[in-house]
Amino acid sequence: MRQEFTLSIFSENHIGILNEITIILTRRQINIESITASESAVKGVHLLTLVVKTTPDMVRKIARQIEKLIEVLKVFVHTSDQIIYQEIALFKVSTKSMMSGNILETIVKDFNARILVVSPEYMVVEKTGHKSEINELLVHLEPFGVLQFARSGRVAITKQVKELNVYLKELDEAHRNKAETIETLK
Amino acid sequence: MMTDKEVEETTAKVNGFENITGAEAILKCLIEEGVDTIFGYPGGAIMPVYDKLMDYDHKLRHILTRHEQGAAHAAQAYAMVTGKPGICFATSGPGATNLITGIANAYLDSIPMIFITAQVVSGLIGTDAFQETDILGVSMPVTKWNWQIKKSQDIPEIIAKAFYIATTGRPGPVLIDIAKDAQQEKLQFKYKKCNYLRSYNPHVPLNTKAIESAAIMINHAEKPMILAGHGILLSRAENELLQLAEKTGIPVAVTLLGLSAFPSGHRLYAGYLGMHGNYAPNLLTNEADLLIAIGMRFDDRVTGNLKKYAKKARIIHIEIDQAEINKNVLVDLEIHSDAKEALLNLIPLVKPNSYESWIREFRICDKIEYDRVVKEETKPETGKIRMGEVVKLVSDMTNGDAVIVTDVGQNQMTAARYYRFTQPNSLVTSGGMGTMGFGLPASVGAKIGKPDKQVITFIGDGGFQMTIQELGTILHYHIPVKIIILNNGFLGMVRQWQEMFFKKRYASTELVNPDFIAIAGGYKIPAKKVTERGELKAAIAGLLAEEGAYLLDIDIDKEGNVLPMIEPGASVSDITLNYKG
Numbered sequence: 212m213r214q215e216f217t218l219s220i221f222s223e224n225h226i227g228i229l230n231e232i233t234i235i236l237t238r239r240q241i242n243i244e245s246i247t248a249s250e251s252a253v254k255g256v257h258l259l260t261l262v263v264k265t266t267p268d269m270v271r272k273i274a275r276q277i278e279k280l281i282e283v284l285k286v287f288v289h290t291s292d293q294i295i296y297q298e299i300a301l302f303k304v305s306t307k308s309m310m311s312g313n314i315l316e317t318i319v320k321d322f323n324a325r326i327l328v329v330s331p332e333y334m335v336v337e338k339t340g341h342k343s344e345i346n347e348l349l350v351h352l353e354p355f356g357v358l359q360f361a362r363s364g365r366v367a368i369t370k371q372v373k374e375l376n377v378y379l380k381e382l383d384e385a386h387r388n389k390a391e392t393i394e395t396l397k
Numbered sequence: 398m399m400t401d402k403e404v405e406e407t408t409a410k411v412n413g414f415e416n417i418t419g420a421e422a423i424l425k426c427l428i429e430e431g432v433d434t435i436f437g438y439p440g441g442a443i444m445p446v447y448d449k450l451m452d453y454d455h456k457l458r459h460i461l462t463r464h465e466q467g468a469a470h471a472a473q474a475y476a477m478v479t480g481k482p483g484i485c486f487a488t489s490g491p492g493a494t495n496l497i498t499g500i501a502n503a504y505l506d507s508i509p510m511i512f513i514t515a516q517v518v519s520g521l522i523g524t525d526a527f528q529e530t531d532i533l534g535v536s537m538p539v540t541k542w543n544w545q546i547k548k549s550q551d552i553p554e555i556i557a558k559a560f561y562i563a564t565t566g567r568p569g570p571v572l573i574d575i576a577k578d579a580q581q582e583k584l585q586f587k588y589k590k591c592n593y594l595r596s597y598n599p600h601v602p603l604n605t606k607a608i609e610s611a612a613i614m615i616n617h618a619e620k621p622m623i624l625a626g627h628g629i630l631l632s633r634a635e636n637e638l639l640q641l642a643e644k645t646g647i648p649v650a651v652t653l654l655g656l657s658a659f660p661s662g663h664r665l666y667a668g669y670l671g672m673h674g675n676y677a678p679n680l681l682t683n684e685a686d687l688l689i690a691i692g693m694r695f696d697d698r699v700t701g702n703l704k705k706y707a708k709k710a711r712i713i714h715i716e717i718d719q720a721e722i723n724k725n726v727l728v729d730l731e732i733h734s735d736a737k738e739a740l741l742n743l744i745p746l747v748k749p750n751s752y753e754s755w756i757r758e759f760r761i762c763d764k765i766e767y768d769r770v771v772k773e774e775t776k777p778e779t780g781k782i783r784m785g786e787v788v789k790l791v792s793d794m795t796n797g798d799a800v801i802v803t804d805v806g807q808n809q810m811t812a813a814r815y816y817r818f819t820q821p822n823s824l825v826t827s828g829g830m831g832t833m834g835f836g837l838p839a840s841v842g843a844k845i846g847k848p849d850k851q852v853i854t855f856i857g858d859g860g861f862q863m864t865i866q867e868l869g870t871i872l873h874y875h876i877p878v879k880i881i882i883l884n885n886g887f888l889g890m891v892r893q894w895q896e897m898f899f900k901k902r903y904a905s906t907e908l909v910n911p912d913f914i915a916i917a918g919g920y921k922i923p924a925k926k927v928t929e930r931g932e933l934k935a936a937i938a939g940l941l942a943e944e945g946a947y948l949l950d951i952d953i954d955k956e957g958n959v960l961p962m963i964e965p966g967a968s969v970s971d972i973t974l975n976y977k978g
Contacts, residue, residue, distance in 0.1 A: 223596050227533065234538050275720040281542040281562055284596045382595060385602060 215244070216270045217289045217296065217367050220259040221251060221375055223282040229259065232283075235276045241265050245298070247364035253376055256284060262365050285378055289369060296367035300345040300360065301327070302336040308355035315355055322348045333358060414585035419549030419575065420445040422586045423513065424453050426556040429588045432484050434475060434845060436460045436468040440488025441528060443515035445580035447486075460845065460874060463866035465492050467838035469499020470864070473508050474825045474842030478800055478850075480633070482509040482563050483842070489515050490528030493574070494535060498832055500570050501539040505829025506654060507631060509568035511559050512540075519547040519576040532574050541569030549582040553589070561591040566599025567718040568631060599717075600735070603742060607732045611689075611713050612746035614730065618687035620755050621647045622667060622678065622710075624699075627654035627828070628692015628717060628736045635659070635821045637740035638691070644744060646751035648759055650678035652693050654828040657818035661797065667759050671699045672963045673810040676770075676972060677762035679963060682707050683970035684758070691715045692736040695725040696829070705968035715739045769974045770960050775815060781954035782930055784808065784883050788815040790937050791853060791881070799851040800825065802843050804836030804860035806890035808883045810959045812855045823850075834863030840878040841870050851879065851941065858884040858910050868920040877945045880922075882913060885953040893958045897976060898965075913950045924948035 222228050229248065236243060244262040251258035263270065270288050278286040306329065308315060319326060324338040338348050345362060399407070409416040417425070423446055427435070435457055439447040450459055462468040465487045472483030483503070487496050493514040503510045517526045522545075533543050542562045544555050552575070559571045615621060629638050635658050642649045642659070648667035649659045659666055668675025670682075679701075682688070688710045693699070700706045706726060714728040715736055722731045732739050774785030788811050791799070797819040803809040803826045818824060825843045827835040840854040861882055871878060888906040895903050917924035927936045927949055940947045961972045 227537070230534070231537060238538075272720070272724055275724075279718065279720045281594070281597045379595070382598060385598060385600070 213264050213266055215262060215264050215291055217291070217294055217365060218259075218261040218263065218270075218274060218277070219287040219289065219367060219369060220261065220277060221253075221284040221286075222257050222259065222280075223284070224250070224255060224257045225282050228257070228280070228282050231280050232259065232261075232277055235273055236263070239269065239273060241269070241273065245364035247366050251375065253379065256375065260365055260367050284382075285375060287369060287371070289367070293371070294367040294369050296341070296365050297339050298342055298345060298363050298365055300338045300348070300362040302338070302349070302352055302357055303333050303359035304336060304352055305356045305358060306330065306332055306334050315352075318348070318351050322351070324348060409585055412585070414587050416583055417586050418445065418449070418580065419552050419582055419584060420449040420580040422549065422552045422584055423556065423575070423580070424449055424457060425586060426553055426588055427484060428453075428456055429590070430556075430560045431481065432457065434458050434460065435484045435486055436462055436472040436475070436842065437486030438462060438465045438468055438488070438492060439486075440490075440492045440515070442489035442517055442577045443486060443492070443580075445577065446513075446515065459486075460841070460870065462838060462841070463869040464864065465495035466499050466834070467841070467864055467867045467870065469496045469512070470502065470832075470835050470838035471842030471845070471867075471870075472510060473499065473503045473506075474802065474839035475846040476503075476508050476510055476842075477825050478822055478843050478846040480822070482511055482560065485510065485512045487512070487514050488528070489517055489532070489577075490530045492528075493532040494530055497535060497539065498830075500536055500572065502827055502830040502832045502835065503570040504539045504541065506827070507568050507627060508570065509563040510570040511556075511563055512536075512570060512572040514572060514574045515580065516545065516574045516576045518578045520578070522547070522576065532572065536572045539570070540572045543572040543574070545574040545576070546579050547576045549579045549584040552579065552584065553586060554591075557589060557591040558594065561594065562597065566597075601719075601733050603734050603738055604732065605742065607730060608739065608742045609746060610730055611732060611743055614687060614711060614713060615645060615647070615689065615743075616748045616750075620681075620685045620752070621645070621687040621689060622681065622685045623647050623649040624652070624670065624688055624690040624693055625649055625655045625658050626652045626691065626693025627658075628715075629655060629658040630822055632692065632717070632736040632738075634692075634737035634740050637737055637744065639663075640744050641740055641747065644749055645747050646749075646756075647689070648678075648752070648756060650675075650682075652696070652699055652828075653813055653826065654824075655693060656813055657821055657823045660819055661817040662819065665756075668763070669813055671696075672701070673814065673959050673961070675763070675814070676766035676961050676974065677759040679961075679969040679972045680762055681758060683709065683968065685710045688712045689715070690728075691740070692717070694718075694721040697725070700726060701963045701967055701969040701971075705970070766961065766974065774960075777930075781957075782927070782933060782951060783954055783957055784811040784959075785815050786930075787881065787883060787933065787937075787951055787953075788812050788855065790934060792816045794937055794941060795851055795853070799823070799853045800843050800847050802826070802836055802840040802852060802854040802878075804854075804856040805831045805833045806857050806860065806888070807885075807893065807957070807959050808836075808855045808857045808860070808889075810890070811883070814959075833860040836860055837864045837880070838867045838870070840880065841867060841874075841876055844876050844878045852877075853879045853881065855881050855883060857889055858882055858886060858908060858913075859888045861913070862910075865916070868917065868922060871922065871946050872920045875945060877943075879940050879943070880946070880948040881940070882948065882950045883953050884910070884913070884950055885955050885957065886910060887955060889957070890959070892956070896956065896958070897962075913948070917948045922946045922948050924950065926950045926952075928952045
C-alpha cells in the first residue's frame with residue numbers, strides 16, 4: 212500500500228548531493244511531493260526533508276540507498292504520526308475585496324492565519340499548518356480573488372529521542388574501535 | 398640575495414612542503430598510494446599531467462590503450478587480479494564519456510578504481526567550451542563518489558579521499574575531474590592518507606549476537622548450502638570460506654563473480670549458480686533448508702523467479718552493503734559485515750558436521766548433468782567443435798592454473814562452466830553489466846597485473862570486434878596474452894534466445910566476419926585457424942607454448958546452445974537440461 216513518508220536526510224553540505232538523491236528516486240520513478248533544504252542544528256550538517264508517496268518496502272530500500280551515498284550521514288524515515296510538521300503558505304489577495312465587509316477578516320482569524328502586508332492594491336496573508344488546512348484556506352480565499360499563492364515544502368521535527376549529534380558521537384567512537392579491529396585482523 | 402623562486406622553495410622546505418604543479422601533485426599522490434601502473438589516453442585538457450608523466454616513467458608505467466573504454470576495462474582487470482585499485486586517465490569531453498561503459502561495469506561489479514579525467518580550464522566550465530562535458534553529472538549514477546577540482550591546492554586531499562572511498566567498504570569506482578588550470582597551478586604539496594570521513598562508515602561493528610544466531614541456525618540445519626559471491630574475493634576470505642565449509646561439511650555454490658573463491662575441484666564444491674550454472678546448486682536451492690549467502694547480492698540471474706526462490710529455506714545474509722540486504726530476497730538473519738570478519742567470528746561457533754546424504758543429492762544431480770549435457774559438450778565425437786570441449790582442453794592443459802578472461806555471452810558462460818579454477822582471482826569477467834568488448838582490453842590489464850601467469854581470453858567473434866583495436870596495445874607493449882576466438886559467426890547468446898524464445902527468427906545476429914588471422918598478422922600477432930577437432934589439442938598446445946601473444950580462431954558449431962538454462966521468469970528448480978527446438 213502506498214502511503215506518505217517523510218525522509219529526513221542529514222548530509223554534508225556539498226554540491227551535488229541533491230542530484231545524487233534525486234537519481235535514486237528517479238530510477239524507481241518516485242515523485243517528490245515536497246522538498247525543503249536547510250542547515251540543521253549541527254553546524255555544517257545539512258537537513259533535507261523530502262515527502263514521498265510509496266510503499267513501506269520501497270521506502271526502506273531507497274532510504275538505505277540514500278544512506279549509502281558517501282556524503283549522507285543518516286536517513287530517518289517517518290510516517291506522519293512520528294513527526295511534528297508544518298508547511299507555510301503565502302496568499303496575495305486584492306485589497307479591494309476587504310471592502311466587502313469583514314468576512315475576509317473572519318476567515319483569516321478562523322484559520323489562525325495572519326496578515327503580513329497591506330498595500331492599497333493587495334494584501335499578503337500567511338498561513339502555517341498542514342497541507343489540508345492550507346488547501347482549505349485557499350478554497351475560502353478564492354472568491355475574493357487570489358492573485359498569487361505560494362506554498363513551502365514540509366519542515367519536520369522528529370519525535371524520536373536519539374538526536375543526530377548523539378549519532379555523530381557514536382560514529383566517532385566506532386571510528387576509534389575500527390582502528391583497533393583492523394589491527395587485530397592484521 | 399635570494400630570488401623569489403629560491404625564497405619560495407626554502408620556505409616550502411622548512412614547512413615540510415614541496416612547491417610543485419597540480420599535474421605533478423597528482424602523480425605524487427598516486428605514488429604515495431602505491432600505484433605503479435596507469436591505463437589511459439591523452440588529450441588536450443590532460444596534457445599537463447601527461448607531460449609530467451614523462452619525468453616519472455621510472456615509477457609510473459603508463460599503458461596507452463587504443464580507446465578510453467579499453468583503458469577502463471584494462472585497469473579494472475588489473476585491479477581484479479592484483480587486488481590493488483585500478484587507475485585510469487582520460488581527457489575531458491569525449492575522453493571522459495568514452496570511459497562511462499567501463500566505469501558502469503566496475504560499479505556493478507564492485508571494483509576499486511580511480512578514474513582521473515581532465516576538465517577544461519575552470520573559467521570555461523559551464524560555457525559549453527570545446528571538449529567540455531558535465532562528466533560529474535554523467536558519471537554520478539555509476540560511481541561510488543565523484544568530485545571536481547578547480548584549485549590545485551585541493552588535489553592531495555581529494556585524491557586521498559578517492560583512494561579511501563574506492564578501496565574500503567563495498568569497493569567501487571570513483572571519478573576525479575580536474576580542471577586544466579588546476580593541473581598547471583602550483584601548490585604546497587604534502588600528502589596525508591585518508592582513513593576517516595564522518596559521513597562514510599565502511600566498517601560496521603560486528604553484531605556478535607547475530608553471529609551466534611547464525612551458528613545456531615547452521616548447527617541445526619539438515620540441508621544447508623553456502624552461496625559464495627564476489628565479496629569473498631574482495632575481502633580476501635577464501636581461506637575462511639574453505640575452513641567454514643570443511644569444518645561444517647556444508648556444500649559451497651558460487652556466483653559468476655564468486656568463481657575461483659572456492660576450488661572448483663573440491664569435494665564440497667556444489668557448482669556455479671544461475672541462469673547457465675550447474676544443475677545441482679540451482680535445483681537444490683529449492684530443497685535446502687538453510688542458505689548461507691556470503692558477499693553476494695541475489696542478482697536476478699542467480700535467483701530466477703523470486704516468487705519461487707528457496708521457499709523451504711531460511712536465509713542468512715552476510716553482506717557489507719546494507720542496501721543489498723532485503724533488497725531482492727527477504728532474509729531471516731542479516732549480518733551487515735565484511736565477509737572475512739564475519740567468517741572469522743563464525744567458524745569457532747559452528748560444530749563439525751557432515752551431510753553425506755545431502756551431498757549425495759548433489760552428486761546425483763551432477764551425474765544427471767554430466768550424462769545429459771557435459772559429456773556431449775566436452776567430449777563430442779562427431780559434428781563441429783563445441784565451446785565446452787575447447788574450454789575443457791584448456792583447463793586440463795593448464796591444470797586450472799591460468800588466469801581466465803572472458804568476453805560476454807556464450808563464450809563467458811562456457812568458460813565459467815568448464816574451467817576448473819584452482820587459484821583465487823583467476824577469473825576476469827564482466828558480471829553485472831555483461832559488457833561485450835570487455836574481454837580483449839581486460840586481458841591486457843590481467844596480464845600486466847599477473848605477468849607470471851598464463852592469461853587466456855575466451856572471446857566471441859562479436860565481442861572481439863567491439864574492442865578489436867586493443868590488438869594495437871598488445872603489439873605496442875608486447876603483451877603475451879593468449880586469445881581464443883570461439884567463432885560461430887553469430888552473436889551466439891542472442892541467437893540462442895532467438896532460437897528458444899523468438900521462433901528461430903535470427904534478427905541481426907549473423908555476422909559477416911573478416912579474416913581474423915590476417916588482422917592478427919597486421920598486428921604481428923601469430924595466429925592459427927582451427928576448423929577440425931583433430932587439430933584442436935595441438936593448436937592449444939602451440940598457443941600455450943608461444944612466448945608472446947598468440948591468437949587461435951576456432952570454428953565452433955554455429956548453432957550450439959549453452960545448457961542447462963533457467964529460462965527467464967522460471968524458477969531455479971525448473972532448470973532445463975535439454976533443449977530440442
